Amino acid sequence: MGTIRIENHEIPFREGDNILKTALAAGMEIPYFCYHTALGSLGACRLCAVEITPKDPGKAPQVVMACLEPARGGIEVSISSAAAQQVRQKVIEFLMTNHPHDCPVCDEGGECHLQEMTVACGPPYRRYRGRKRTFTNQYLGPLVHHEMNRCITCYRCTRFYQDYALGDDLGAMRLRNEVYFGRFQDGPLASPFAGNLVEICPTGVFTDAVFRQHFARVWDLKTAPSICPHCSIGCNTLPGARDGMLRRVRNRFHPDLNRWFICDRGRYGHQYSEHPARPLTSRVDGAKVSYRQALAAAAEQIKAVGDKTGGLGSVREDLEGNTLLRALLNGFNGIFTAFSDPRLEAATITAVTALQNTTGAPSLAEMEQADAALIVGDLTAHAPMIDLALRQAYRSGARLAVLHSGPTPLARFAATALAIPPHEMSVCLSHLSERAAAPSAANSNQKEMLANIVVSLTASHRPLLIGVTETLSASQIAVLAQLAAALGPGARLAYALPGANAYGAALLSQTGRATAMLEAIETGHIQNLIVAGNDPLGDTRLGARWRAARQRLDSLIVLDCVATATAEAADILIPVAAWAERSGTFVNYEGRAQGFTHTFRRPEFLPSTAEVIADLARHLELVLPDIAAALGDTFPGYQAPVPGAPGSPLPAPAIPMHIDTTIHQGCESHPGRWQAALSTWYGDDPLASFAPALTELVPAVAALISPAAALNEGIKAGERVRLQGPAGTVVLPVQPDNDVAAGTIALTRAVLAQLGAGHGDPLELEKVS
Amino acid sequence: MEAVLTHHLDINAPLNLQAYRAAGGYRSLNAAFDRKPEEIIETVEAANLRGRGGAGFSCGLKWRLRGADAPRPRYLICNIDESEPGTFKDRHLLYGGPHQIIEAVIVSAYALQAEQAVIFVRGEYAKGGNGLRRALEEAEIAGLVGTNIGGNGFDLQIEVHVSGGRYICGEETAMLNAIEGRRPNPRPKIPRPSVKGLWGYPTTTNNVETLVNVPHILLNGAAWFHDLGVNGGCGTKLFCVSGMVQHPGLFELPCGTSARELIFEHAGGLAEGRTLLGFLPGGASTAFLLPEHLDVPMDFDPVAKAGSRLGTGSIIVLDDTTCPVQVTLNLMRFFARESCGFCTPCRDGLPYLAQILTAIAAGEGQAEDLALLEELSDIIGPQSFCAFAPGAVTPLISSLQGFRKHYESHIATGRCPFDAADRNGA
């Protein structure tokens, strides 16, 4: 660490850093286009010109590019020198020879880096008298709009898309002043991170196609710090609203989590809150009523059945809503859980317990530093930004191993990718764990590959183990934790949890409650069910059973902001605010509590879940603690995280739980010839599946099986099969896929729901002639 | 003077391996293998063999600076991308004597202890590239290329890469990208290719003309090479003379021969009754010289002293019937068209210059245009990413100085004074 003089200030620098990075870190402005903290220096735009005066008085001052010039002790840097200003002015003049003068109608207006730089550095008038070059644009799908004439060729888009996010369907074509950033042919961008182009582009070439449909000027947008509600990472976001309508979501920098980027589910999933079918008025028995009437009806129901009431919270419901619902249930000794599926309940609680027993899950920034990683499941769909973090680890040389049952994009970058049928995953994980504890000789090809994984994890300094909770059983999750422990204190453990507040929800739930609740309904011990942000009737595995149980209920009271199957079936439906319309707290996969605050209010009266429950309690004349007190009771020492701050660990008492890691060979062995695997995609979660632009991109529905299995069965690609599950049959075309394990049929959530099968459940397959 | 590099060249019937050997070819291999690699590098450095690809950097010094302990594998690239307007010497070497090139690559790779060599041939010379591949096969079968060459443990693999075609591919870092199958944009200059070149390994790039001198230096010594030149130059040079001369052509002459001798004796002088307007001494990216410079020795330092560069040693001659504005515009269009599009000054600045020149040439120039051309060039040249744009503005800047009156009269009269003249003299 030395110091360099920039504009007559002594600025410390790190060895190897360039002048631009050094200056920016010290809060000094040097104009630039092609440089980006995440992407590094390129040296293409030539805007970051500065004048340096070498230590040696014999040497003349020289204009250099700050992004390419190493910071060195003793040199003087001038940003404001006339020579440097001249260069910047000319660079802008050159860029503007072809840039259209369309600022008044440009989507980027108000947040255009080019516009700002032109005003700050450029010549005030145009001298170029020639024609501008013109391009035709491409259709890049429903998320990103293309306007190539505005391009200033800083290569940020392809460097992000190809080099950083490892996508391969956007590139730089042609040369000279005709360089064109686009695809081989028109068509949707395939990367789950494509939406970041909108922010990475310093001008209006790539703009938000969804925002365009309801465009507003940036300065007219109301914004507030928020947290993405679409998965357990808790990326920081900045929703923008105008006229009572949510228009868009942008990334908001969080130093340990998402930093400059978010995934497309996070950027475009928000459209669920503008979905035409979104419930906005209360309903009782199908009739529209006022909020008060709905509350009164709900209170009456609850009073009528006394303590025979259950409360189902949710992994996507905020900490406040879940906590208060639980407090309400405690008020009359009812059952509360946040999970409609006991398996997921056990898995999530086990994952949280396992994390509580370690140093805790690493942040995304820490994950990027891993030098080896074992991934169990498909992270791209369940935690897209962990996938992006692991792509960075891969770029820096980390060896990735992926155990998966169905397709997963990360397999492409893995040193070892093993397709394992769900029912063999336990044996596989146990084998890894045993091997890590006591190495032994391999006796099969698969075991040899597993042995290699252990070797690579053991040999690494910062190994990382990550499991996808939704496709793992509680015991598998526990075995993964054991493996981490066996690898020593350097190993880090993380789980992609099943919702934005799954961690918090798990702390409020107890293993076995989901089963107890369902059975209590089936036996009539619960006659009244309050559901907040959950969809038991649409559950993949147990939906049919829940639908049957629902018949036994006196009343189903639903609080939600999307039209789920459960909301549709509600006796009393009370619409609540979507996340950007309320304040609340999500606890992410690390156990980090992050606050979000409402960006705007809709014209309709839409309280938060916690507010509804508080109102309900008043109607019931029940004394409930207020939210702050309820949270304080549950989490001793709790302080509400400040929206916009980086969040803090949720002070949670350890879950007293015995983790059972014995693998019951009998019950996990394969019961039939075929079993289901959940195969979803990055745009899929209970909320985002109501976002029209994203759902345009849903992959074609098919039964994915391994090519070997297809050959065995004599089924060709596109031929149809009939699948039979506990709840029904579905006929689908077959698509052979190398990433699907033997004996496994990879299916979407919706198909699994129709079949009534969960990940790992047996299915029957029959060729349709 | 006896021809050295062109002695056995025959564009129509290049020597096959047998004939080339009978004529004394591949003798330098034994001379090389008898010596330590460092000794060869010392000899080449002592001979003061300077790069023939344009920059004129000392070949021996470049080799020494790569370092004897550079990590392996090491690469040698022989540059036959020759696309500099006015330059056709490498085509003669390629089509006329492929074995001479292979011999040169073998001994140079030995000196550098490089086990991999790529000969990069411009796409327009594909036919020459095929001839080279056939010659390479012959050499491989004869055990001149491959493993344990000459029985002394030296392994060498040679590949002929025929380019997809673009001037920028001749720039040595763009060429690395081209060979690796990436877009041929230039790479940053730090780290240098000699440290981190092809696939991240030490890589040395030389022009083919530079390399074909090496076997002769090995066989005859540094002093002999010095003696070949005149007026302080070393070795012979393949001079190309083209443009408004009677007999355009390739001439192998002592380095340091004057432009006057080249133009008026060897290339047959100008057409009857014409006078010399000026000339580019080293290809399209060098500065114009004027009749007063005719006696400057065509050697690296003297031409630099006269304000230009020897470049590739390719003289392009303008006579008094040629419009220097038109010629400069042609050059600028060439460079604007061939810009790789990576950095702003080059990508968007050169078309800007071409646009202004187009207006002036068409008689639509404005009084302030000349100052604007200079103002823009002063930024475009020094502030671009690679050496392409400095080369592109060099002829313009010198043209604006040397032929100022012509520009002024275009603007003042609103027409090109040469419009009526017959510009198809020669």
Add this chain to the structure above:
Amino acid sequence: MNDKLDRQALQRHLDQLPPMHPERRAAAVPMMQALQIEHGCLDDAAVEEVAHLTGLSVTEIDELATFYSLIYRRPAGRHVLRICDSVCCSLRGADRLLIAAENYSGVPLGKISPDGAFSILPSICLGLCDQAPAALVGDEAVGPLDEASLEALLQRLREED
């Protein structure tokens, strides 16, 4: 044109890339050249095949294909005539040749002549300045040309196959 390509030779080429080239992308340009000879130009199908062979995506291949002047993404005539328009040839009459060529073929430069016989493209310096004004017919050099010899050449190409 339309010579059937030896696919095994392409595969051998790929197999022989290492140790000189650790990545298969090094084969992209040679593969594009080989397939262009077979297809007449690097059409979409050819791009797909090169992508398949090299393990790159079609977009990545297109990034390369669209950079190079000798890779044609659009169909060309049976013969491709590249007339140099750089400084030495221009000094010696290339501009007039280009006009004559356009007039003779009846279509703008770059387009295929109506009978499909040839495409005429302006080119950067071909390294034939000693034969200026010069051109390449396929890989064959011709020059010095004048309007009459150019027309004769085009006539000949028109009559060939």
